[in-house]
Amino acid sequence: MALALQTFATVSDANAALKAAGTRYLGGGTLVVRAANEGDISVTGLVRSTDPTLSGITVSGGKVRIGASVTMAAIARHPELGAIAKAARAVGGPAIRNMATVGGNLFAPAPYGDFAVALLALDASVGTNDGEMPIETFLAGRDGNPAIVTSVSFTLPKADSFRFLKVSRVKPKGVSVLSIAAVPEQAGDGTVSSARIALGCMADRPMRACAAEKALIGQKLDPDGIAAALATAGEGTSPITDPIASAWYRTEVLPVHLGRLLLT
Amino acid sequence: MELRKNYFADQRKDGLHEIGQPRPRLDSPGHVTGKTAYFADRNFPGMLHLKMVRSPHHHARIRSIDTSEAEKHPGVVKILTAKDVPHNVYTILILIQIGPEDETVLADGKVRWKGEAVVAVLAETERAAQEAAAKVKVDYEVLPAVFDMEEALKPGAPLVNEYHGQNYYLYDSGECRKVRFGDVEAGFAEADHILEQSYQSSPIEHAPTETTGCVVMPEGNDRFTCYTNTQAMFFTLDNASIILQMPGSKLHFVGGTVGGGFGGKVDVIVEPIAILGAKLTGRPVSFIYSREEEMQISSPRAAEKVVIKDGVMKDGRIVARKVTGYTDAGAYSRHSPYGAQKGAAHYPGPYTIPNVWIDTYCVYTNRTPSSAMRGFGVTIGDFALEVQMDKLARLIGMDPLEFRFINAYRDGDMKAHRQPTEGAALIECMQEASRAANWPVAEKYMAMSSYKKGA
Amino acid sequence: MAKVPIQFTLNGSEKAEFVEGGTTLLHALRDKTGDTSPKGGCHQGTCGACSVIIDGELRLSCLTLAETCSGTDIQTTSGLAEAGVLHPLQRAFLDAFATQCGFCTPGMIMAAKVLLDHTPNPSREDVVEALSGNICRCTGYEPIIQAVLTAARANSQNAA
Numbered sequence: 068m069a070l071a072l073q074t075f076a077t078v079s080d081a082n083a084a085l086k087a088a089g090t091r092y093l094g095g096g097t098l099v100v101r102a103a104n105e106g107d108i109s110v111t112g113l114v115r116s117t118d119p120t121l122s123g124i125t126v127s128g129g130k131v132r133i134g135a136s137v138t139m140a141a142i143a144r145h146p147e148l149g150a151i152a153k154a155a156r157a158v159g160g161p162a163i164r165n166m167a168t169v170g171g172n173l174f175a176p177a178p179y180g181d182f183a184v185a186l187l188a189l190d191a192s193v194g195t196n197d198g199e200m201p202i203e204t205f206l207a208g209r210d211g212n213p214a215i216v217t218s219v220s221f222t223l224p225k226a227d228s229f230r231f232l233k234v235s236r237v238k239p240k241g242v243s244v245l246s247i248a249a250v251p252e253q254a255g256d257g258t259v260s261s262a263r264i265a266l267g268c269m270a271d272r273p274m275r276a277c278a279a280e281k282a283l284i285g286q287k288l289d290p291d292g293i294a295a296a297l298a299t300a301g302e303g304t305s306p307i308t309d310p311i312a313s314a315w316y317r318t319e320v321l322p323v324h325l326g327r328l329l330l331t
Numbered sequence: 332m333e334l335r336k337n338y339f340a341d342q343r344k345d346g347l348h349e350i351g352q353p354r355p356r357l358d359s360p361g362h363v364t365g366k367t368a369y370f371a372d373r374n375f376p377g378m379l380h381l382k383m384v385r386s387p388h389h390h391a392r393i394r395s396i397d398t399s400e401a402e403k404h405p406g407v408v409k410i411l412t413a414k415d416v417p418h419n420v421y422t423i424l425i426l427i428q429i430g431p432e433d434e435t436v437l438a439d440g441k442v443r444w445k446g447e448a449v450v451a452v453l454a455e456t457e458r459a460a461q462e463a464a465a466k467v468k469v470d471y472e473v474l475p476a477v478f479d480m481e482e483a484l485k486p487g488a489p490l491v492n493e494y495h496g497q498n499y500y501l502y503d504s505g506e507c508r509k510v511r512f513g514d515v516e517a518g519f520a521e522a523d524h525i526l527e528q529s530y531q532s533s534p535i536e537h538a539p540t541e542t543t544g545c546v547v548m549p550e551g552n553d554r555f556t557c558y559t560n561t562q563a564m565f566f567t568l569d570n571a572s573i574i575l576q577m578p579g580s581k582l583h584f585v586g587g588t589v590g591g592g593f594g595g596k597v598d599v600i601v602e603p604i605a606i607l608g609a610k611l612t613g614r615p616v617s618f619i620y621s622r623e624e625e626m627q628i629s630s631p632r633a634a635e636k637v638v639i640k641d642g643v644m645k646d647g648r649i650v651a652r653k654v655t656g657y658t659d660a661g662a663y664s665r666h667s668p669y670g671a672q673k674g675a676a677h678y679p680g681p682y683t684i685p686n687v688w689i690d691t692y693c694v695y696t697n698r699t700p701s702s703a704m705r706g707f708g709v710t711i712g713d714f715a716l717e718v719q720m721d722k723l724a725r726l727i728g729m730d731p732l733e734f735r736f737i738n739a740y741r742d743g744d745m746k747a748h749r750q751p752t753e754g755a756a757l758i759e760c761m762q763e764a765s766r767a768a769n770w771p772v773a774e775k776y777m778a779m780s781s782y783k784k785g786a
Numbered sequence: 787m788a789k790v791p792i793q794f795t796l797n798g799s800e801k802a803e804f805v806e807g808g809t810t811l812l813h814a815l816r817d818k819t820g821d822t823s824p825k826g827g828c829h830q831g832t833c834g835a836c837s838v839i840i841d842g843e844l845r846l847s848c849l850t851l852a853e854t855c856s857g858t859d860i861q862t863t864s865g866l867a868e869a870g871v872l873h874p875l876q877r878a879f880l881d882a883f884a885t886q887c888g889f890c891t892p893g894m895i896m897a898a899k900v901l902l903d904h905t906p907n908p909s910r911e912d913v914v915e916a917l918s919g920n921i922c923r924c925t926g927y928e929p930i931i932q933a934v935l936t937a938a939r940a941n942s943q944n945a946a
Contacts, residue, residue, distance in 0.1 A: 069458065069788065070808025072853055096849040097831050103808065104829035104848065105623060106382075106461040113808070113851075140843075160919015161897065162837055162844040239911075239918050355880065362888030363876040363895065365823025365864040372822035456806070540827040540835055540889045540923050590825070590889030591923045622828040 070103055072113045078196055078215050081116035085215065090114055092215055094136060095166035097159075098175060121170075121217060124148070131223050135170025135194075135216045139182060142169065150226045154185035154248060157233040157240065170216040173202075174209055177268045177307045181233050181246045184273040186219055187265035188248035189229070194218035206272050224250050232328045233267075234320070236311065243268050244312045245321060247328050251283060259283045259292075264325070268317055269304040278302040279325065293329045297322040338759045342782070358588070369590050370558040371619055373546045379408055381608055381618035382460035384450035384467045385628070386442035389476035389697040390489065393440055393449070393469060401452060401466040406459030409612050410467070411451040413439035416607060417576035420494070422664050423599050426569050433494035434663040434700070436574055436604055442471070443491055443662035444697055446628045453608045453616060476697035480636060480657045483696045491662055491695040500660070500668045500693035508675035510689035512747035518651025518686030522642025524726055529638045530715035534631035534659070537704055541590020543629050544619030545602050547609040555606050556583045560590060563597040570599040571606055582606070594703035598630055598665050630702035633667055634659040635674075637715040642686075643723050647737040654678040656691035656712065661700035666707070668693045673708030679747045680716040681757050682738040687747035732765060736776040755781040790853045796821060797865025805852045811845075812836045814852035815862065823864035823892040827921070834920030837893035838862050844900040846919075863892035866899070874937040874944075875899060882933035886924030894920050898934045908938055 072093065075081040085092060089111030091099045103110050121136040126147040133142065142148055142155035143164065158167055158181055172182040173193065186202055193205040195214040202219070205212070230249045235241035246267035254260045262283045264276040278299035286292035306317035334351045336343075361367035398410045413419050416436045425432060438449045450467050454460035475489045482488055483498040491498050499506055519525055545559035561567045564586050572579040589596060605618040620629065635658055642651035656674045660667035671693035678689045704710075724734035736758065744752045758781045765772050789804040796819055803818040812829075815821045815838070827835035829848045836848040839861040866873040872880070875895050885891045894917060901908055901916035908916070913934045914927075922930060 069456075069806040071788065072790075072807055072851055093851070093854075096851065100810065100849045100851065101830050104810070105621060108458070108462050108465055115854075159831070160834060161900070161916055162834060162846045162919050163831055165843045165845055166831075166849060239914055356883065356885070358888060359880045359883075359885050362885040362891040363863075363872065363879045364867055365821075365862065365892040367888050368822075369825070369889065371826065372816070374817050374820075458808070538923060540833055540887070540921060541825065542827070589887060590827075591887045593923070622830055622832070 070110065070113055072115065075114065075116045076118065078116050078118045078121065078217055081114050081118075082196060082213075082215050084114045085213065087112060094168040094171040095138060097163060097167045098171055116215065118217075126223065129223050130220065132218050132220045133169050134218050136168050139164040139167050139169070139172070142182075147223075150224055150229050151185055151189070151231075154182050154231045157181045157231065157246065160240070169219055173205065173216060173219070177271050178243045178309055178311055180273060181243055181267055184246045184265045184267035185229075185231055185248040186221065187273045187275060188250050188263045189221040189224060190250075190263060191219045191221040194220065203275070209272070228252060230328050230331065232324055234324050242311050245269060245306075245317050245324065247321075247325055249325075249328055251288065251329070253288070257287050258285050259288065266304065266321070268312075269301075269306045269321065271305075271307060274304065276300050276302070276304075276325075283329075288329050290326075290330065293326060296329070297326050300325050335763060338763070339756075367588055369541060369588050370546055370560045370586070371541070371544060371617070373548075373558045375546070375548055375615040378546070378615040378617050379453045379455065379608065379612060380457045380460045381605055381616055382452050382454070382457065382464045383448045383624075384452065384464045384469065386438065386445055386447040386449055386471075388442060388471055388473050389445045389478070390474040390491070391442050391471040392474060393438060393442065394472055395470045396450060397468040397470075398450060400468070401450075401463040404454075404459065404463035404466055406455040407452065407463045408455065408614070409453040409608060410463075411437065411453070411604065411608065411611070412449075413437040415611070416574065416604070418574050421570060421574050421599075423566060423570055423666065424664065424669060425573070426566060429664075429668055431494050433492055434665070441493075444699055446699060447662070448604070451604050451608065453612060478696055478698055480634075480659050480692075480694040480696060483694050484692070489697075491697055495695060498695045500664065500671070500695075502668070502672070507690040507692045508672045510675050510678070510687060510747050512688075512749075513651075513686035515651045515653050515686045515688040519640075519642040519653075522650050523645045524643050524723075525640065526643065526719070526723055526726055527638070527640040528719055528722060529636065530711075530718065531636040532634055532711045532714070534634045534699065534701060535704060536626055536629070536631045537591070537593040537595030538626065539589075539591030539593060539595055542620040542622060542625040543596055543601055544617070545605050547602075547605045547616045547618075549609045549613055549615065550583070554581050554583055555609055556585060557602055557606055558585045559602055560588070560592070561586055561596055561599075561602065562589060562592040562594070563599075566597070567599045567602050571603045574599075574603040575607060575610070577606075593705050594632075594707060595629055597703045598700075600629075628699070630661070630665055630700050632704035632707055632710075633661075633670060633701035634698070635711040637678075637712060639715060639719045641719065641723055643727060645727055647727065647729050647734050649682060649684050649723070649738050651686040652679055652684045653688040654690070656689070658691065658693050658708070659698060659701060660693050660695055661698040662695060663700040664693070665700050665702040667701055670701075670703070670708035674712050676748050677709040677712055678716070680713070680720075681740050681755075682735075683740045683744040683752075684738070684747065689747070730772065732761060732770055733772050733776055735761060736772065736779060739781075741780075742782040757781065792852050792856045794855050794857065795859045797861055803852075807853070809852045810848055811838070811850040811852045811855055811860075812847035814855075815847060815860075821862055821864050823862045825889055825892060827889065832921070833890070833893075834897065835890050835893040837896040837920065839896055839900055842900075842903070844897055861896070861899075863895045866895065873899075874940045875902070875934070878933040878937035878940065879930070882929045882936060884925060884929040884933035890920060890922045890924075894922065894930055898937070901934070902938055902941060906938060907942055908934070910935065
């Protein structure tokens, strides 16, 4: 059977059509068309929506709302999103960034989904027609998620407090060995008052390094101050093994790269 | 480009018109305009798409194959199993009398590696072929598998390939290819130091940008035109002729432009079954590997293990070298018996050593069959040999480049496999490398020559 | 099987085709319009051999459904030469030996063209980044990078 694509003007109509068995949402195509091309015959129909609310970026009062259809390229070149542009630029090559959407990135299985790692560190909210939910809740339940993601929202970090690193074996870029996003807030004396650290490829989806976050509180971002955080960085991780790297390798190099990121 | 004409100046006539001159490539204008015709650029009305049902197991007996549901699937035109292939058991190198035939075009009773072709589905669209392939039911009895060459050579290991009867290729020289030169044990006895080291490599995929495939057109005159990206046109034609029991005059192969091969497109895999599909349906057939198939199914460079034992003198002379090489053929021979044999010829390296002993084994395991890749049989050996050379130099406290000058082969030296050295240029290459890399060596080495023995 | 009508501009010519639902732009271009310059190397968005320019943006035709391209303006490498005269990028690829097997070349040229359209005087880093989604297994990339830099210089000299 051919793959039928249905296009709807509203998200609610698209949501209704998405309930049919075998139907998947078509964003930029980098996940679902790829699956169909590779012979995933479980995909029997595609749904998309041209709802304009899916495609806007609004920045107001330090709050950011990005429509789910916004591409990585649009985020990377947006004048007010310079603080997080490097996470968007980390995704794919130029062509992929012109196609891959922020909504799709939330569903990308490891080793993909580098931008979702950034969103997790930013404590983003994920919007659907049923309202907003914390990104952690969304990621935990994403496999069974029946509703179209409409937006992500977060507080724009100060330019120097958002840190992001994607490690790949190919330069200038390739598929992730791992990616790390960190938002450490520092008090006037330089000690860390709060920190969110998110990891990519250290599980089947982005996860937080909760033990490392705790170990940073009250510490300075110097080699001694971050030592405890590095020692606990791997806690709770179950890294993927794929042609890029083994789980063992990812576990071994995580503290090295986290250390480099925190000391920059 | 720069030619260093000071080397071999007295051996060369300098009336060269082409060498050293940039010349445009004949194929580039086609490449930059997108006009070069690759096999998949041929598209014929009514073309069928072939998808392969592959073994999910490394080693299993096939109890039964049920294609009845798949045959009813909309768009399916033909389903092929082993019984449809006129001469189903083949081996590529039979054309040069290297047997036995040991590989099935479509699995018959048994699969020996994960990914082995079992059933071919021909349908109107790729999608229909994929959907029908999912409906083919194969009942497997999983058998113990072996993935490690040394495990495979142990008594009691699972037998990978019954056509061989043992897990190694039986050469006319026995269980391995052998080189014997001088008295290696006497050499070790005389040596100041002995160093034995083991080196190993994993399979390497060529990953050409264009995947393996072919398009076959049945012509009105009972012939078949096969547009293919094979790197081995006549090997493929002749093997297809054997497999299909069809005179070669019925087969017209069109190739020449390959979107990257690197040795990965010398096996005869897609063409015979696609031609058979075209013959049995009377329609054009396209069989193109997906990227996943290219990475997982096409033959990689073989995994190798190389054990090198050297005897070396304090003055830098290597006096004995014993090498045992293992080439992992995977489940079938393809080009690996030849690769292992090349290793035997190559292993002393570009060095003159008076006492040499070499054994190279071609071993069968339940891994993806390996085959040719740029310098197969020698590239991994060179890695091992040159790392070993560095270790030997360190062992005797000698500069690694000077150590190589001492042992470098030169014209007239007898190589271990009894070919006198001719046209050697290692000395001169190392001299230029020494200059280019700013790695100075003693003047006596810079005065050496590959062909003037006094120097 | 239901067919879907699509209309678009390909290298300046109007095209109207019927495709099956789910047909990728890559297949539509190759099988329907006969423009085989975009190549299918991976169908996964990894190799870049299928790169085309849609409404001025670099896209992967293998992951783009044809029916989403109705009304767009599509450029491919086969349309780059004008009246038989090679585009400066094509000339530079030829002169710099930036092609070997040639399979990645049309995609590389598309990626390079978008770069030069937006950044006429790119740095080496800009070129490397612009080509980062395109895989070449033959050249080792250096001749390709040099070709793009050479083409940029040729362009700016012509403009001056």
